[in-house]
Amino acid sequence: MEELFRTLRHRMNWTNAKKILQANGISTSHGWDSTLKKIEDSGQQVNHGALEDALVEHLLCGEKFTKLYAVDPSLRNVIQNKLLSAEISNTPATKSYPHLMPDEELMKATGDMAIVRAESNEDGIGLMLSSVFWIRTREEIPFQEFDDPAGMKALYDEVVGLKRQPVQMFHVIWMPHERDFLEVRVDFPRGASEADVHGLHSVLKTIINSWGIVELGRAVNLFPAVRPFYEDATEGTVTQMTFQTTTGGIKDEKMPRRRANADQRTEAYHVAGKGAVEAIAIYRITVEWAFHEDGVSYVPSLMLSASGPAGNGTNGNPIVTGAKIQNCVRATDYEFVIDRLGKKAKLEVDSVQ
Secondary structure, eight states, rough: OOHHHHHHHHHHHHHHHHHHHHHHHOOSSHHHHOOOHHHHHOOOEEEEEHHHHHHHHHHHHSSSEEEEEOOOGHHHHHHHHHHHOOOOOOOOHHTTSSSOOOOHHHHHOOOOOOEEEEEEETTTEEEEEEEEEEEEEEEEOOOGGGHHHHHHHHSSSOOOOEEEEEEEEEEEEEESSSSSSEEEEEOOOOOOHHHHHHHHHHHHHHHHHHTSOOOOOBBBGGGGHHHHHHHHHHSSSEEEEEEEEESSSSEEEOOOOOOOOTTTOOOOHHHHHTTTSSSSSEEEEEEEEEEEEETTEOOOEEEEEEEOOOOOOGGGGOOOEEEEEEOOOOOHHHHHHHHHHHHHHTGGGGGOO
16 A cells, blocks of 8 residues: 555656545545544545556546547457557556656666556457656745744745756557547646657657658658637637747746636636737647546646647648646546547547658
């Protein structure tokens, strides 16, 4: 049980971990330490199997940067059989799966990809790969850590330190039972850059192409979904967007999440500003949805981001090759987001750039 909780803690923020625990009947407190102490003191029973299943769902779907590749539907079974029959590596990641590797193994990891398990569910079949990535994070240092806390507090509003630490990532090559797109899902933990994630995608793409079943070219361009998400006021809540105006200005607007049901599309300042120019060219948007089931709130989100308002796409439009899909606690959350993305992007084979 200790390794399971250690993995959940490493894998996700407390907000999402709390939802998994509550959905599995575990009474929580304020944060990890208080919750673990509460479990120990109360002696409450924990369904280890159900909690581990929830962890695997998160490994498959949680905090991913997903690229889609159109494939011939006649190759679906061949691809799925390959995923199921792939040779599993004899590595510490495999031996520990689905739990986190021991700390000593994390510190020694080289960053190589390791195939650790084939997973399947009602939505499709996937191959799970693991790698370790060193991430630099910024952490606040409490004034109490210094010899003269009062003096430090008089000099600084806060003290921040940089910390470099290994993070075990789980990536998925996924062939759905229904959709005609091969999905490459790369973990996108806090502290990783989009450039790093694109690099990991390239490694996975090379692995897939080495099988000789399909030759993956460019990922599906998802930019056609950006404007439809913006224009459909009934589609989730837009919390952030970046756009260029006809006067040449670049605007980045973000709605604080603490304001319930606040939507950047209908925010007064945005509406007034939009009315003062001929048009806006949106090239980055974040949408989130909210569900409430059995007393637990789920808030999956989708971010589509181009590097600028113009690019090498049709009519000089930008190209968005991947989607950042976050806060998916369950496979259901992820499948919902992918479904909404597919409808807005009108995904078809000819959408491949």
